[in-house]
Amino acid sequence: MFELVLAGFVLAVACAAGVVALYERELRRMARFLDGRDPASNERVGVEFATSGTRALARGVNATLDAHGEANAAAIEHARAFRRDLAALSHDIRTPLAGAQGYLQLYERTGDEAERARCVAEARERLAAMRTLTDRLFDHAKAADPDAELPLARVEVLPLVEDVLAAAYPDFLERGAVPEVDFADEGFSATADADALARVLSNLVTNALRHGAGDVRIIQRGRTLSFVNAVREGAAPDVERLFDRFYKADVARNGEGAGLGLSIVANLCEKMGASVEAHLEGDELTITLTLAE
Incomplete structure (x- = not known):
């Protein structure tokens, strides 16, 4: 009787050790996959040794990978939008400045007083547009400041x-x-x-x-x-x-x-x-x- 109990115990230990070994192999496989995975790819963790535990782990890992991928895509789009905005702002700043510079150069080349007065007026108009732009940028910065609260x-x-x-x-x-x-x-x-x-x-x-x-x-x-x-x-x-x-x-x-x-x-x-x-x-x-x- 004792021999049967001992044999059953040994068999149970062996089975448990086998299950642990399978879990260990599955975890190592997942770890190798994550180590070698291209961060830019859409690859997801699969399950070879399917248990409720390994499936739950794979779901959790894949949810994290998906969230990271979405955050990375959002960051890339944000960077693209920032570059577009910077190019647009650069254009809007250069345009009135270039216009004012052109009229000042024309002012220097002409001796006609009426033409000179017109050049000064045109240059002032473009510099005023530049002032309006910088004022709007300041207003935008204040409105977008997350720490600035309004008294309601x-x-x-x-x-x-x-x-x-x-x-x-x-x-x-x-x-x-x-x-x-x-x-x-x-x-x-x-x-x-x-x-x-x-x-x-x-x-x-x-x-x-x-x-x-x-x-x-x-x-x-x-x-x-x-x-x-x-x-x-x-x-x-x-x-x-x-x-x-x-x-x-x-x-x-x-x-x-x-x-x-x-x-x-x-x-x-x-x-x-x-x-x-x-x-x-x-x-x-x-x-x-x-x-x-």
Whole structure:
């Protein structure tokens, strides 16, 4: 009887040792795979000695590999976007500087006083455009700063809209456009920072005037505020990229602005707990703010 018990014990130990050896071999195989795996590949860990434990381990390892691959792809795309943004910014900086330099050179070559005065005026205009660009860059940096918090309070929206439209009156006049304001609730208020919300509204009006065509409609329904106008022929924007920094619908980048206005809008909305989205239907672009309660 003792011999049978001993034999059974020895057999159990041998089986356990065999299982441990199989686990050890499987783990070593997985380790060799991970050591030799190309980080840029999509290879995944397979299972040869299939148990609930090895399958769970493979799932966990593959989930980690997938997450790492997604993070790596996102980092690569971020680097590409940064290079595109840098090239766009470089173009927008060089253009007014080159123009100012050209007029100053022309100023030096001419003796005609009227022509000299024109050259100075043109150079000043381009340097002013450069100042506007640097101001917008500063505003964008402040709006994108994750550590900068806005003091939020109840803000009546219609008076802010009226102030923004009054300030933009010369621009409406210059472009022959008319603002149409339609508030279902004239007492509509939201939780926001008054200065930041005014900047958001101003940027949206400026964007509509610069890049749109015809009148600008501002429509309030519930907690939403929509800015609606037609887009210029051949200048339909990519609504998926409209709020990206430095994005311009005009790939030649010869329009006004630096493509920062709507990026600032998106950043400020996020800080205020609001959201912004764009829809293009036919030739009509609608940008809708959803403000916080």
